[in-house]
Amino acid sequence: MADPRIYLVTGKGGVGKSTVAAALALRQARSSGASVLVEVEDGRAAVRALRGESKVRVMTVTHAAAMQNAITRLLHTRILAKAIVKQRSIARLLDTVPAIRELVVLEEVRAIAQEFPNASVVVDLPATGHAVDFLRVPAAAKRFLHSGPAAKMCDDILAQVLNPGSSAIFVVSTFETVVAQETRELCERLKNELGFPATSIVMNRAPKAVDPHALAQLTERAVHTPALRPIEEIARARAAACQEAENSRGILAGFAPVVTVPEYFADPSAADLVGELSW
């Protein structure tokens, strides 16, 4: 398969999803020349991770703008689209009816990919905790709409954004058991409900390995040297975390290749992580 055009980055909140998405965008910018990082509503985390790196174009998609753009594309006229979005009743309707937000965000992603045909498009999906619910909207909306321009829009999104042949889904996890279990569940649902299995799992903030020989020595010495005991405790905790990470790899095995990104003990930059994202 050729390199994917669109990378959909998902995962629970707090796993470092935005940083991984920024690193992925940077990696693609360096390897293929151009990349666009799409953030939804709030792009601060990604901008912080990029630390002013200019190779990546960051585009923040707001629901309001995405809505107007989608209607503009449907009607081929911006003036009418503006009028519709401003019409109070319609505005309220669009604000409340389920799934419209998800749909227009994905439509905006589609349009961005079309606008930058030579760039990789990396999408930092919102951390709603329901990535599958987000991504299954176009198919569900299509079933509901049957035909007409909006249904055609759903078809285009399915073909151009949610197509396993040209897009990739990266699921970000951490080493912790609970997070790995959730990630596993998410991967199962992606495969079964969306028919789009995860392309890759990123195990972020993996603990650094502790040399077992050094740990044994440390334990032995700590018996006689009280000053070493707190350090031994930290080393033990780290060894336990490594064990947990190993178990988590087992939990995630069989869904997608697991890429491990080590813990950085500070807010890492996209450039810090980019070297770790090799597969």
Next chain:
Amino acid sequence: MNTRLWIVVGGGGVGKTTTSAALGVTFAKQGRRSLVITVDPARRLADALGVQLGVEATRVQIGGVNLDARMPDSRRSVDHFVDWLWVDADARKRVRDNPMYRELGDALAGVHELVSLAVLERDVQSGMYDDVILDTAPSRHALELFDYPQKLIKMLDERTLRFMIGLARIAGAALEQRPDESRLFAWGKRRAGALVSHLVGETAIINIAALFVELEAARERWLALVQSVRTRLESRNTRYLVIAAPSGAALDDAAYLCSELTQRRSKPTALIINRTHPARDPWPQLDPADPLQDIVMSLQRDSERLGAQTQTAFERVRSFPNTGASVASLPAVAAVDPTQVLLALAEHLGAQSWLNPSAAR
């Protein structure tokens, strides 16, 4: 009735669920009857408490005290909500069979929070608890529970409904039981309506409109719900805790949540920085030739970075606009057993004065 409701908000991954459970344990230790409710589908709460949790309250024994916990099923909650909202069985069936509801009902942003609030109203009013703790969905979405009721009310205001019903007419639907409102439709609106129905198709418009008609029929119940939720959110017995962690993203979220809550006249009672690392005592200096030098140096470096990150977090929090919230910190607990983590955190929380039963909001 003096049941206190604690609404725990914060960005993802900051340890909201564990802190909520620890809060429950802390109250139980004070001899108060406490209930912890999590809407987090991640089962973190069950994990931390070491039990299976269901939709109904489960009694949990931990660290020698008892507390109740429950976990509404967020995927089923919308269906329950429909059951609650429409008293009439035929209306319920029409709603559940509506293709729009069937395909997209559970994508209703904010409705899960709304439902969980509606459901906990029963717990708060039961008189069975002194403290009810609500662990909200991660991230900024938690605040949708403030806005969603208002949005719905606006959408259900008569004009919007008439507009929708008008749309259905334009699309050719004959909703006979509705009075003729055509007078209210200006030409422009009709044009806009025609365009919308062109975009999404006639069948879809009819289905959407049908759903709106049902929503209008349940208007009284909506209004009652919105009113009770608003009263609850603004009650002096409702307190807000913002949880953060020493990372840039978590602190961004906390700053946002603090200021939004304050704007909504729901000042946070406390801001808790979770997973802090104290600066360590001087590290032992080993001989450079010591075989343990490498591992000790490596651990020291990491520990210093974590300590520095905590310092940065405290400095950042000092620059937050003053909301009058207490600032507290909880240490990172290295235990592998989630119950041990919970008990250690409860120990730390027990020392906080703002948790005192006599403390004001």
